[in-house]
Amino acid sequence: MTSVEEARPRALLAEASRRWVRLLPWAVACVLCVALLPTTVVVLSADYGLDGAVSGGLAVAQAAPLLLAVVRPLRAWYVVFVADVTGALALLTVDFQERLLWPFPPMEIVGYVGLCVALGLRERRRTLLLVWLATATANVALGFVAPHGFGARGLLFTILGGVALLLGGALHERSEVRRRLVEQETISEAERGRRTLLEERARIARELHDVVAHHMSVITVQADTAEYRLDRLPPDVRGEFTSIAATARESLGEMRRLLGVLRNEEAAYGELAPQPGLAQIGQLVEATARAHGPVEFTPCDIEVPDAVGLSAYRIVQEALSNVVRHAPGARAQVSLSVTEPDEQDGARLHVVVVNGPPPQPLDQPLEADGTGHGLVGMRERVRLLGGSLDTGPLPDGGFRVAARLPLNSLD
Structure with a gap:
C-alpha cells in the first residue's frame, strides 16, 4: 500500500477554492488530537487500570499521528493501527470491568474513524480495501482472546471504520469526477475555438x-x-x-x-458564386430588416479592394446574425465610412454595427446550438488585412462591433 503523492504530498482539500475548506482538515485534526490525547490517558489509567506511563505512551501514539494524517494519511494509519492493536494487547495484562469496551476503547474508535475519512479522501480503492481487511482481520483475531467474551459491539471498530472509508472514498470520487469534468469542458472549449x-x-x-x-x-x-x-x-x-x-x-x-x-x-x-462586397451590404441590411426589425444603414460609395469589401461584408453579416440571435427586435445601425489618409496612417474603411437591447429580455438565445465563436472569424479577417477590431457590450445592454480596415493593405 503506497500513497498517491509520495514526492510532494499536499494537504487534504488543498485544491478547494474557499480558504475555510482548505483549513478544515487541519482544524479537525487539531481538535481530535487535543481532545483525545488527555482523554485516552485518563480512561486507560483510571477506568481500565493500565499503568500511567504505558497509558501516556499509547495516547501519544494513537492521537498525535492524526496531525500527520492531513498530509500523509496512510503513514499515519500505520502508526495508529499498530498503536491500537498494541493497546488492545496491553489491556489483557490488567483486570478491567466487563462493561468496558474491548479490544478498542471508544476514544480509539473516534480517532480511527477520523483517520479512515482522511484515508478515503486521499487513497485509491485498492488501498482502502486493504486497510479495511487489515482492520477486520485484527479485530476478529483479537476477539478470540477476549477476556470477557466477544460480542457484536466488539466489531464497532471494523464497522465504523468501513463506513468512514466508504464515505471518504465516495467524496474523493465525486471530487475527481467534478475536476475531470471541468478539465474536459476547458479542453472542449479550447478545441471548439481552435476548430x-x-x-x-x-x-x-x-x-x-x-x-x-x-x-x-x-x-x-x-x-x-x-x-x-x-x-x-x-x-x-x-x-x-x-x-x-x-x-x-x-x-x-x-x-x-x-x-x-x-x-x-x-x-x-x-x-463558385461571385463573392459579395460593399455593394451587397445594402441588400444584406434590407433582408435583415425584413426578417428582424428596424436597421439603419449609412452606406459609403467608394471603390475598395475586393478583399477589403469582402471582409466588410462578412463582418456586417456576422454582426447582424448575432443581433438576430441574441437581441431579436432590437434596433440596429450599420454604418460605413472612410477616413482620409494622414502622415501616420493611410486611408481606412470603418465598419460599425451597433444594436440596442432587446425589447423583451430573453431567458436564452433563439439559437442555443451556436458555436459562440463568431467573433473569432471577424478578428481573423481583420488581422489578415492588418486592421483592428473593437467589440463589446454597451451600457444600455446593446452591443457594438467596430472594424477599421486599411485600404492599402493589398498594395
Whole structure:
C-alpha cells in the first residue's frame, strides 16, 4: 500500500477554492488530537487500570499521528493501527470491568474513524480495501482472546471504520469526477475555438482565391491579347507579355490545386458564386430588416479592394446574425465610412454595427446550438488585412462591433 503523492504530498482539500475548506482538515485534526490525547490517558489509567506511563505512551501514539494524517494519511494509519492493536494487547495484562469496551476503547474508535475519512479522501480503492481487511482481520483475531467474551459491539471498530472509508472514498470520487469534468469542458472549449478559427481561415482562403483569381485572369487575358490589341510591338516586348501570361496561368493553376485541398465536393458548387462586397451590404441590411426589425444603414460609395469589401461584408453579416440571435427586435445601425489618409496612417474603411437591447429580455438565445465563436472569424479577417477590431457590450445592454480596415493593405 503506497500513497498517491509520495514526492510532494499536499494537504487534504488543498485544491478547494474557499480558504475555510482548505483549513478544515487541519482544524479537525487539531481538535481530535487535543481532545483525545488527555482523554485516552485518563480512561486507560483510571477506568481500565493500565499503568500511567504505558497509558501516556499509547495516547501519544494513537492521537498525535492524526496531525500527520492531513498530509500523509496512510503513514499515519500505520502508526495508529499498530498503536491500537498494541493497546488492545496491553489491556489483557490488567483486570478491567466487563462493561468496558474491548479490544478498542471508544476514544480509539473516534480517532480511527477520523483517520479512515482522511484515508478515503486521499487513497485509491485498492488501498482502502486493504486497510479495511487489515482492520477486520485484527479485530476478529483479537476477539478470540477476549477476556470477557466477544460480542457484536466488539466489531464497532471494523464497522465504523468501513463506513468512514466508504464515505471518504465516495467524496474523493465525486471530487475527481467534478475536476475531470471541468478539465474536459476547458479542453472542449479550447478545441471548439481552435476548430472555428481553422474553419474561418479555410473559408477566407477560398474567398481570397476567388478574388485574386479574377485579377489574375484579367492579367492573363490582357497579356495574351496585347500583340493583337497593340500595333507594332517589338519582339522583346511581345516575349515579355507572353512570359507574363504564362506566369499568370501557372499561378492560377497553383491556386486551383491549393483550393482543391480546402474545398470539399459538397461546398464546391456553392462557393463558385461571385463573392459579395460593399455593394451587397445594402441588400444584406434590407433582408435583415425584413426578417428582424428596424436597421439603419449609412452606406459609403467608394471603390475598395475586393478583399477589403469582402471582409466588410462578412463582418456586417456576422454582426447582424448575432443581433438576430441574441437581441431579436432590437434596433440596429450599420454604418460605413472612410477616413482620409494622414502622415501616420493611410486611408481606412470603418465598419460599425451597433444594436440596442432587446425589447423583451430573453431567458436564452433563439439559437442555443451556436458555436459562440463568431467573433473569432471577424478578428481573423481583420488581422489578415492588418486592421483592428473593437467589440463589446454597451451600457444600455446593446452591443457594438467596430472594424477599421486599411485600404492599402493589398498594395
